[in-house]
Amino acid sequence: MGTNLRALAATVTTAGVLTTALLGAPPAAGARAVPDLTPRETGTAVTGNGTVGGDLLAGHGIIRPAGIKPPPKTEASAYVVADADTGAVLAAKDPHGHYLPASTLKTLTAVTLIPKLDKNRKVKPSDEACNVEGSAVGIVPEPIYTIDDLMRALLMVSANDAAVALAEANGGLKKTLADMNAEARKLQAYDTVAKTPNGLDAPGQRSSAYDLALIARAGLAIPDFREYISTKVAKFPAPKDYLKKKKKKKHRDDSEASESPAPAYYEMANHNRLLGSYKGMLGVKNGWTSKALGSFVGAARRDGHTILVVIMHHPGGFWEEVSKLLDWGFAARGKAAPVGQLVTPAPDPKPSSSPLAVRPSTTPGAADAGAAKARGEDPASKGAGATTPLLIGGGALVVLALGAYGLRRRRRTPGDADG
Numbered sequence: 001m002g003t004n005l006r007a008l009a010a011t012v013t014t015a016g017v018l019t020t021a022l023l024g025a026p027p028a029a030g031a032r033a034v035p036d037l038t039p040r041e042t043g044t045a046v047t048g049n050g051t052v053g054g055d056l057l058a059g060h061g062i063i064r065p066a067g068i069k070p071p072p073k074t075e076a077s078a079y080v081v082a083d084a085d086t087g088a089v090l091a092a093k094d095p096h097g098h099y100l101p102a103s104t105l106k107t108l109t110a111v112t113l114i115p116k117l118d119k120n121r122k123v124k125p126s127d128e129a130c131n132v133e134g135s136a137v138g139i140v141p142e143p144i145y146t147i148d149d150l151m152r153a154l155l156m157v158s159a160n161d162a163a164v165a166l167a168e169a170n171g172g173l174k175k176t177l178a179d180m181n182a183e184a185r186k187l188q189a190y191d192t193v194a195k196t197p198n199g200l201d202a203p204g205q206r207s208s209a210y211d212l213a214l215i216a217r218a219g220l221a222i223p224d225f226r227e228y229i230s231t232k233v234a235k236f237p238a239p240k241d242y243l244k245k246k247k248k249k250k251h252r253d254d255s256e257a258s259e260s261p262a263p264a265y266y267e268m269a270n271h272n273r274l275l276g277s278y279k280g281m282l283g284v285k286n287g288w289t290s291k292a293l294g295s296f297v298g299a300a301r302r303d304g305h306t307i308l309v310v311i312m313h314h315p316g317g318f319w320e321e322v323s324k325l326l327d328w329g330f331a332a333r334g335k336a337a338p339v340g341q342l343v344t345p346a347p348d349p350k351p352s353s354s355p356l357a358v359r360p361s362t363t364p365g366a367a368d369a370g371a372a373k374a375r376g377e378d379p380a381s382k383g384a385g386a387t388t389p390l391l392i393g394g395g396a397l398v399v400l401a402l403g404a405y406g407l408r409r410r411r412r413t414p415g416d417a418d419g
Helices: 002-015 102-113 147-156 160-169 173-186 209-220 223-230 242-249 319-332 366-374
Strands: 038-040 078-083 088-093 233-238 264-269 281-289 293-302 305-314 411-413
Touching: 078 209, 078 319, 088 209, 088 319, 102 147, 102 160, 102 173, 102 209, 102 223, 102 281, 102 293, 147 160, 147 223, 147 233, 147 264, 160 173, 209 223, 209 281, 209 293, 209 305, 223 281, 293 319, 305 319
Parallel strands: none
Antiparallel strands: 078 088, 078 305, 233 264, 281 293, 293 305
16 A cells, blocks of 8 residues: 555646545536435445555545556546456546446346356246346246346346346345345445346445446356356247237146247347457446446456456446556556555455445434444544545555545435436
């Protein structure tokens, strides 16, 4: 962290100003603001050891190393560029900010369920799963799908219906969501709360660019995950004469109705536009809703090195910007001090013994008090407008303050929506 402190000083000197990345100052004039739909207290993932991934990642603005070309501009409200091999965070913007993840949350669904479900098992989706809104692969309530088919549809074409069918195969929505949130805690993705298995917006659901990078990195370590995200075109089961068979079911008993003919197949193509067009692209996942806006998690590998890029809350087309961020990541890797680190899974994910993130609170100041308590400080000894200290280097305390603003200021995130 001492290196990061020097990088910080160099960045401040070069820019001539103290940026929002470290002081939580109001955005510059003309800066695009995040939609203020549901106000919440600060939600940066904080443990007894500081901000998850490093104290510099508590910043809300652009966080970058000094001494090299800055990362290219993007309209995304948050992003992370990281070395997936070493876990080094090369640059970021509001990395722990809470945003609606849209379909990028499907990466957590996959990472959670791939190890739990037999890929060759056949399942019969419920009517509820078949009628899920949004992007779908078009499943029907027939036992013609394998877990492998559904997982491929989940990650290739962002199938919301396949996500619910997979949750059913895992014991139901309630159990699957509990498993997903437990997996997030295990990965130390403390900004993430899953309320749906497909990323459709729901009250209380959220993630962060940092967390999505952690989840994607975990996925890249799973062979089946890597296969699914990198597949350009695949066959998916289609029922033969389903509509005719459905009419006949009314006049047949249950045993006859449960029989299904061998399926036909149709092709589905991966929604990731960079597959095949960006050199070394491995894939991962994109997402969009009217309130989450555009989000994307991407990984590419060149010359034995893998770079991860995550963007969240992007108002338009982001493919070119992602390509430039990936290019910058490959160029920056190994040439500058990292601004943070993608942490490894917690050794004990049990809530009673794992470090907990400071969560949003409806009580003003409760989150800051919780963070202080996690660091072993006495919240009562601080005034209401006290500035939170930033721990940098070998135990040294460096306090950065500007008026009434502190490192962990109140922040707002996009509201909960229907994803």
